Amino acid sequence: MNIFSIYNPDIVAVHTTCLSEVIGDDIPTIIKKSRDEGKIPEGKVVIHANTPSFVGSNVTGFANMCTAFVTYLAEKSGGTTTPTNVFPGWLDPSDMREIKRLAAELRAPITLCPDTSDVLDLPQTGIYEMYPKGGTTLAQLKGLGDSPRTIALGKFTAHPAAEALEKKCGVPFDALDAPIGLTNTDLFIDALRQAAGVEVPASIEAERGRLLDAMSDIGQYFHNVPVAIFGDPDTVIAVTRFALELGMVPKYVFTGATGKAFENRVNELLDGPIPPAIVKAQADLLELHERIKADPVKLIIGNTHGKHIARAEDIPLVRVGFPILDRIGHRLFPTVGYRGAMRLLEKFSDAMLDYRDRTCSEEWFELVQ
Secondary structure, three states: OHHHHHHOOOEEEEEOOHHHHHHOOOHHHHHHHHHHOOOOOOOOEEEEEOOOOOOOOHHHHHHHHHHHHHHHHOOOOOOOOOOEEEEOOOOOHHHHHHHHHHHHHHOOOEEEOOOOOOOOOOOOOOOOOOOOOOOOOHHHHHHHHHOOOEEEEOOOOOHHHHHHHHHHHOOOEEEEOOOEOHHHHHHHHHHHHHHHOOOOOHHHHHHHHHHHHHHHHHHHHHOOOEEEEEOOHHHHHHHHHHHHHOOOEEEEEEOOOOOHHHHHHHHHHOOOOOOOOEEEOOOOHHHHHHHHHHOOOOEEEEOHHHHHHHHHHOOOEEEOOOOOOOOOOOOOOOOOHHHHHHHHHHHHHHHHHHHHHHHOOHHHOOOOO
């Protein structure tokens, strides 16, 4: 009642807590009772997601939230809307903006759910706004059920909501990995092209070509470089594929999330002329550190929590994924799409070449390494 009377939102999203889950609060019943008692004003919406701290991880809670949008809001009116649904999974606002830019270049209308661009990175204009203009509207969320198709980008964070929408409203979906790197972006562009019935424009072909040119120019520095990759599962899966495209050798691929699905997917990607990797779900950084001590790598790719390993073992760390707590700017630049891949390419090569400049003997210190 306080929220509606003071802030007057159109929708309130409730997430449970450990205590609420232990007590066994029946949130849907509480919401219904509140509406029956007039505590929820007419035309306003309250939804919820179960997010107990003792089940799964941050990834589980995010997936439950996305699924709740579908469960509570998606409707099948009998008509068909033009936009393709895109469930982006756990990405930064800049990534979501890049997905929208690519869709606009393709002239393929989309509904992005969720969309944190221009919300979590609202521009500083000097004017306070309680509710930024960005994000996905309530009307768009309700229209998810009338879309001809959904593209879900990430098995752990996006596929559950797409499965729920297919079951509820009959909307088929393409189950893809996050569009990080060359192949994953190709697959996303192709799926969006087919869903919208459009051709890929020359502008996107040019972006892809520039990425290919950069990969071929700098590929010598990545060839057979052993790397450790860790973090949230959808990000790690996509980054692992990109590392393989660059000629790197993933030696350790770890996530804290549970389930064999992660290990199975990574092992699918590694199935080929690649030295055996240690792939683990429900793993921790202590084990990763112990393994790196015993058999080092030349590059670590992961979030801020990897900095202790990087410092202790003097190995370059490239910060990718969530959370990045000790550097600024990562939310301003995308990692998805061809442009995002070029940025990652730059970060990987800069980290490795900076290390070479810093550690090589004087006679090998050249202007161009």
